[in-house]
Amino acid sequence: MKIVSALLLLFVLGCSNGSSTKNYEADSSMASISVPEDPLKIEQFSEPQLQEEQKIIKTARLAFETKDVEATHTKIRQLASQYKGLVQSDNSGKDYNRIFKNLTVRVPTENFQSFIDGISEGVNYFDQRDISQQDVSEEFIDLEARLKAKRTLEDRYLELLKKANNVKEMLEIERELSNIREEIEAKQGRLQYLQNQVSMSTVNIEFYKITAETGITQSYGQKMKNAFQGGWNGISVFFLGILYLWPLFLVAIIIVFVLRIFLKKRKKTH
Numbered sequence: 001m002k003i004v005s006a007l008l009l010l011f012v013l014g015c016s017n018g019s020s021t022k023n024y025e026a027d028s029s030m031a032s033i034s035v036p037e038d039p040l041k042i043e044q045f046s047e048p049q050l051q052e053e054q055k056i057i058k059t060a061r062l063a064f065e066t067k068d069v070e071a072t073h074t075k076i077r078q079l080a081s082q083y084k085g086l087v088q089s090d091n092s093g094k095d096y097n098r099i100f101k102n103l104t105v106r107v108p109t110e111n112f113q114s115f116i117d118g119i120s121e122g123v124n125y126f127d128q129r130d131i132s133q134q135d136v137s138e139e140f141i142d143l144e145a146r147l148k149a150k151r152t153l154e155d156r157y158l159e160l161l162k163k164a165n166n167v168k169e170m171l172e173i174e175r176e177l178s179n180i181r182e183e184i185e186a187k188q189g190r191l192q193y194l195q196n197q198v199s200m201s202t203v204n205i206e207f208y209k210i211t212a213e214t215g216i217t218q219s220y221g222q223k224m225k226n227a228f229q230g231g232w233n234g235i236s237v238f239f240l241g242i243l244y245l246w247p248l249f250l251v252a253i254i255i256v257f258v259l260r261i262f263l264k265k266r267k268k269t270h
Contacts (some may be wrong), residue, residue, distance in 0.1 A: 054192065055140045056133050056200040058112050062119060063128035066207045069099050076103060076205060079118040083111035088199075100208035111202040119205065128206075136194050143194070149189045154180050 066072040067215070080087055083109035092101045107115045157177050165168040 021257045040248070047123060047210040049202045053137075054135060055198045056109070056135055057194075057197045058109055059132050060112075060116055060203045061128055062116075062126060062132045062203070063095065064123045064126045066123075066209055069101055069207065069209045073101050073103075073206050076105070076119060077126075079115055080105045080107065083107050083115045083118075085111070088202075098210050100206060105203045105205065106200040107203060109201045112203075115203065119203075140191070140194055140198075143191045144186050147184060147191065150180055150184045150187065154184065157239045227243065 077087060079085075085105050088104040088106050090101070090103050094097075094100070105115070120126075154177065157180065158174055161170065161173045162178070164173060
């Protein structure tokens with residue numbers, strides 16, 4: 001019985017050693033395989049990051065009447081310079097009874113409110129005063145995370161490229177690298193655009209002056225020509241107005257026709 005027990009013990013120990021050896025060999029073979037994995041999938045299980053500073057895009061649109069267009073224009077340009085802004089566009093024009101100017105100014109976000117307050121001094125009434133804020137913090141953080149992940153993935157493919165055994169593998173890896181780099185450039189461009197919009201606020205300003213002046217001295221002959229043209233335009237508008245009333249004329253004709261028939265029948269009865 002002792003011999004049988006000893007044999008059984010040796011058999012059990014041998015089986016356990018064989019299975020552990022096989023498991024070790026399997027783990028070693030799997031460890032030698034290195035496949036690039038998207039780092040975004042890994043970061044989903046990482047520790048949450050601290051809340052970053054909010055990214056706010058600020059814009060404003062102002063429209064108002066002024067007594068002196070040139071003085072207001074000079075004041076706004078001086079304010080833009082004072083608050084380290086940039087005049088992106090500067091346009092002027094003239095309507096029938098007003099002179100106006102349009103400016104688009106980019107100012108650092110920290111000077112946005114001060115610049116608005118400076119323009120508002122002396123303005124009694126705004127035809128339009130719209131100030132908006134767009135929070136792009138979530139998009140900003142998402143883009144940064146994805147950009148970091150794509151760059152990590154690019155590094156992994158570059159390592160694989162060094163270990164490529166043949167031309168086919170090299171071409172496949174380079175194709176993947178090209179796609180990854182296109183995505184990186186797109187995300188970099190979007191991130192730079194958002195950063196620019198966040199750091200520099202946009203203010204659109206329109207101001208005008210009501211005036212009866214035509215602005216250009218005209219000769220008497222030109223005034224007569226304008227008068228004839230104005231008279232002809234008035235006649236044209238009159239006839240066009242009559243044409244618009246054709247349904248009313250049609251109804252009136254029908255009523256007159258019906259009344260005539262009714263009066264004739266009434267005379268015959270009498």
